[in-house]
Structures are given as C-alpha cells and as structure tokens.
Amino acid sequence: MNLADYDALSFDCYGTLIDWEAGIAAVLAPWAKEAALDHSDEELLLAYADNEAQAAVDMPDALYSAVLAEAFRRTGNKLARPVSEEWAQRLGNSVPEWPAFDDSAEALALLAEDYKLIILSNVHRAGFAGSNKRLGVEFDRIITAEDVKAYKPAPNHFEALDEALEEMGVPRERVLHVAQSLFHDHVPAKRHGLPSAWINRRHDRPGWGATPEPAGEYSYALEFPDMISFARAAREAKR
Numbered sequence: 001m002n003l004a005d006y007d008a009l010s011f012d013c014y015g016t017l018i019d020w021e022a023g024i025a026a027v028l029a030p031w032a033k034e035a036a037l038d039h040s041d042e043e044l045l046l047a048y049a050d051n052e053a054q055a056a057v058d059m060p061d062a063l064y065s066a067v068l069a070e071a072f073r074r075t076g077n078k079l080a081r082p083v084s085e086e087w088a089q090r091l092g093n094s095v096p097e098w099p100a101f102d103d104s105a106e107a108l109a110l111l112a113e114d115y116k117l118i119i120l121s122n123v124h125r126a127g128f129a130g131s132n133k134r135l136g137v138e139f140d141r142i143i144t145a146e147d148v149k150a151y152k153p154a155p156n157h158f159e160a161l162d163e164a165l166e167e168m169g170v171p172r173e174r175v176l177h178v179a180q181s182l183f184h185d186h187v188p189a190k191r192h193g194l195p196s197a198w199i200n201r202r203h204d205r206p207g208w209g210a211t212p213e214p215a216g217e218y219s220y221a222l223e224f225p226d227m228i229s230f231a232r233a234a235r236e237a238k239r
Contacts (some may be wrong), residue, residue: 001195001221003237008170009111011181013153015120016199017108017227018131020044021210023098027091028075033235035081039138043211048075053183055158056122056151063093063124064145064176064228088214093138095123096130101201102203105136107145108236114238120176127170140168153216158192176221178230181211185219197222 025041028048032039039047049136052071059067069092076083112118118140121128124146132139141164148156165172177196179185189196198220202209224230 003176003234005174006115006176007174008116008118008165008168008176009234010118010120010175010194011176012177012185013123013128013131014183015180015184015211016106016178017135019099019101023094024091024210026097027087027094029071031072031083031087033079034217035056035076037079039079040204040212041130042158042207042209044075046207047078048072049208049212051075052153052210056145060145060150060154064095064127065124067125067151068092068211069097081194086206095127096133098131100131100134101227103226103228105134107227108135108137110235112137114235116168118164118175119143120152120185121145136141139185146170150213152181153188155188155192158194161194179210182214182218183212186220187214187216190217196220196223197225197230199224201226206218218237 011017012207025045028044029041032044051074055067055071057102059070061209071089072088072091073083073165074104082118109233118141122145125144128142128144143157143160145151147159162172165175177185177189178199179196179198180201186196186198200223203225
C-alpha cells in the first residue's frame with residue numbers, strides 16, 4: 001500500500017484518537033471500589049465490553065450517553081452489583097471528559113496538511129463536540145451514530161461515508177479508513193470494500209479491553225502502534 005494514493009482519511013474516534021478505555025475506567029474503578037469489588041481496571045473493561053456492544057444493538061436510535069448508561073447497568077447486573085442511576089448517568093455524561101491520546105492532536109495536524117479528515121464515530125454530536133476540543137483540528141466531515149441511527153459495526157456509518165465522499169468530490173478508491181477496533185471498524189470496513197489501517201493502541205497489552213473480540217472477517221493493509229507513527233508515514237509518502 002502506498003499512502004500517497006489516498007486523498008481522504010476516515011477515522012474512528014474512541015479508542016483511536018480519544019482514550020475511551022481510560023475514560024470508562026475513570027468511572028468504573030471508583031464505582032467498583034464503592035461496591036466492594038476487587039477488580040482491576042482491565043477486568044472491569046472486559047466485563048463491560050460486550051454489554052456496550054449489545055446495548056448499542058438493542059438501542060440503535062439512542063444517544064451514546066444513553067447507551068453508556070445502559071451498558072453500565074448491565075455490567076453491574078453481570079457483576080452482581082446494581083448500578084445506581086447516579087452512577088449510570090455519570091458514565092453516560094462523561095464522554096467530553098475522556099482524554100485524547102498524547103499523540104492525537106499532533107498527528108491530526110500533520111495529516112490535515114495532505115488529507116481530508118472525516119470522523120466515523122459511535123457517539124452523539126454533543127459528546128463529540130467535547131472530544132473535538134481535545135483534538136485541535138477541523139474535520140471535513142463528522143458522521144456520528146446520532147446522524148445515522150445505528151452503531152458500528154452496523155453498515156450505516158460506511159454508507160453515509162459513501163454519500164459524503166460523493167458530495168466532497170473524493171473518489172471512493174482514494175479514501176483509507178483508520179481505526180483501532182477490529183470489531184467496530186475493520187470488520188465492517190472489509191465488508192464494505194474499504195481499505196483500512198490498524199492503529200494498534202493495545203500492542204503492548206494482551207486481550208481486547210473494552211472492545212469485544214471481532215466476530216466477523218476483517219483485514220487491514222497496514223499496522224501502526226500509534227497515531228504519530230501513522231501520520232509520519234503518511235506525510236513522508238506525500239512528500
């Protein structure tokens with residue numbers, strides 16, 4: 001793959017640009033302590049992962065804040081520790097507080113010099129607006145779950161991407177999808193015939209964390225451990 005062959009990059013946000021595992025754990029960990037659960041952050045994320053994925057399937061029209069709250073309730077039930085409405089809403093409202101990865105803003109600034117940047121995210125508009133303040137760039141298009149009434153790995157985001165590319169005058173073969181989650185992004189990208197690059201944020205940790213194990217066929221053309229190494233490779237290709 002030659003990164004110079006692409007004019008637009010579509011990005012997953014949470015897990016790729018924003019550290020959603022740190023953001024979720026920042027709520028789950030104090031709740032677990034209050035509930036007298038002796039679980040590590042990683043154990044809590046593993047217990048949580050499938051509950052969010054299923055809540056997103058069950059509630060495709062709901063805002064991401066509501067999906068988060070419901071996923072937390074289901075996680076509490078799974079761990080035999082009921083989650084109060086206060087705790088559920090604390091997670092639901094926490095998206096704007098989730099930190100960006102240290103390299104995200106710098107990487108996006110570099111990429112913006114050569115590529116159009118598009119967000120394809122399982123989030124609501126208000127949640128992404130808070131996150132975007134941490135990323136420091138103006139995206140050319142933002143496609144959220146609130147816009148498409150579904151959550152990845154459903155195909156809706158990628159179908160909306162096709163429409164956006166046509167409006168932007170970008171040939172479909174000139175867009176590369178960039179994401180961390182094999183489950184949420186690389187499976188549907190392959191199904192949609194879209195090439196992808198894997199930002200393997202968990203390269204130094206075993207397991208899947210807050211992301212379910214991929215349930216379908218996936219592929220990726222390139223792999224990078226972080227966004228800055230991807231951005232430098234992409235910039236070098238364009239020079």
